[in-house]
Amino acid sequence: AQSVAQPEDQVNVAEGNPLTVKCTYSVSGNPYLFWYVQYPNRGLQFLLKYITGDNLVKGSYGFEAEFNKSQTSFHLKKPSALVSDSALYFCAVRDKEGSYIPTFGRGTSLIVHP
Amino acid sequence: NAGVTQTPKFQVLKTGQSMTLQCAQDMNHEYMSWYRQDPGMGLRLIHYSVGAGITDQGEVPNGYNVSRSTTEDFPLRLLSAAPSQTSVYFCASSYSTSKDTQYFGPGTRLTVL
Numbered sequence: 130a131q132s133v134a135q136p137e138d139q140v141n142v143a144e145g146n147p148l149t150v151k152c153t154y155s156v157s158g159n160p161y162l163f164w165y166v167q168y169p170n171r172g173l174q175f176l177l178k179y180i181t182g183d184n185l186v187k188g189s190y191g192f193e194a195e196f197n198k199s200q201t202s203f204h205l206k207k208p209s210a211l212v213s214d215s216a217l218y219f220c221a222v223r224d225k226e227g228s229y230i231p232t233f234g235r236g237t238s239l240i241v242h243p
Numbered sequence: 244n245a246g247v248t249q250t251p252k253f254q255v256l257k258t259g260q261s262m263t264l265q266c267a268q269d270m271n272h273e274y275m276s277w278y279r280q281d282p283g284m285g286l287r288l289i290h291y292s293v294g295a296g297i298t299d300q301g302e303v304p305n306g307y308n309v310s311r312s313t314t315e316d317f318p319l320r321l322l323s324a325a326p327s328q329t330s331v332y333f334c335a336s337s338y339s340t341s342k343d344t345q346y347f348g349p350g351t352r353l354t355v356l
Contacts, residue, residue, distance in 0.1 A: 138283075161342045172247075172333055172347035173286075180342045219286065221345075229274065229339055230301075235285035 131156045133222050135234035142210045143242050150205040150237045152220030159225040162203040164194055167217040167236070176218075179203060190214070210241045244269050249334050249348035256324040256355045264319040264351050266334030272346070273339040275317040276301070277309065279330040280350075286333070292317055293339055324355045 132155045142148045154160055161180055165173040177188025184196040194205045205218060220234040250265045268275065276291035288301030292311040306328060308320040317336075321328060334348040 163344065165345075165347075170350075172349045173335075173345075174347070175344045178342070178344060223342075225342075229343075230276075230288065230291060231345065233278075233286040235283065 131160075131222050131224050131227065131232045133220050133232050133234040135218075135220055135237045137237050138235075139238045139240065141240050141242065144212050145209055148207050148210040148214070148239065148241070150218050150220075150239060152203045152205065152234060153201050154203060154220070154222040155201060156222055156224040156227070158227060160203075161223040161225055162194075162196060163221040163223075163231065164188065164192070164203075164205050165219045165221065165233075166190075167219065169216075173219060176205070210239075212241045212243055215239055215241045246270065247334055247336055247346050247348035249332075249351050251351060252349065253352050254354070256321075256353065258325060258355060260324050261320070261322050262324065264321075264332055264334075264353075266317045266319065266348060267315050268317075268334075268336040268346070269315065270336065270346065271314060272336035273314070274343075275311065275334065275336045276345075277307070277317070277319045278333045278335065279303065280333060281330050289319065289332075321353075324353075326355045329353060329355045 163178045164176040167173045179196045187193045221231040223231045247268045277289040278286040290309040292298045332351045335345040337343040337345045
């Protein structure tokens with residue numbers, strides 16, 4: 130079985146400040162981890178993914194995420210938030226040795242204040 | 244490439260009516276899936292397909308049918324719409340390995356009165 134938790138429904142941050150959106154996961158084997166972003170009235174767009182190798186993954190729009198196996202986490206980060214980063218963010222996991230059906234978290238709404 | 248396309252963008256139905264939500268992709272992806280998105284519920288998988296002629300149920304399949312006669316198309320049918328099916332529906336596709344990224348369509352906003 131696999132699962133994803135996004136413990137915060139909403140994250141508020143001031144423009145220019147660093148942001149973190151949290152994600153923890155559970156899988157039987159090794160994980161493939163993904164972050165997607167959804168802007169209002171749009172479909173989900175891929176941001177970044179961890180497959181193997183370097184624990185720090187860099188993605189689109191200046192976002193990065195750190196894979197931490199011991200804490201089973203894959204938090205999304207950005208050094209300096211922009212108002213345009215305001216959106217809904219989804220973490221997803223697939224078990225490398227299991228089904229290729231992903232499990233999505235419930236989503237975290239990021240609000241960046243000017 | 245057009246990517247993943249969905250029609251219609253918006254639809255209003257009366258209880259008991261039927262309709263088909265269309266989904267097509269031009270990336271030769273084997274894996275296609277349908278999700279519904281409801282406030283506070285995240286994305287829930289309705290049905291998925293790993294290739295033409297093969298479909299399977301996801302987390303919330305009741306009230307929905309699918310078929311996959313071609314690689315490109317994966318329509319979702321509501322046989323008798325209910326107000327509980329009011330939601331935003333997303334189609335997604337990917338290659339079939341676990342590490343592949345999913346590509347999502349723009350969504351269909353469905354209201355059932």
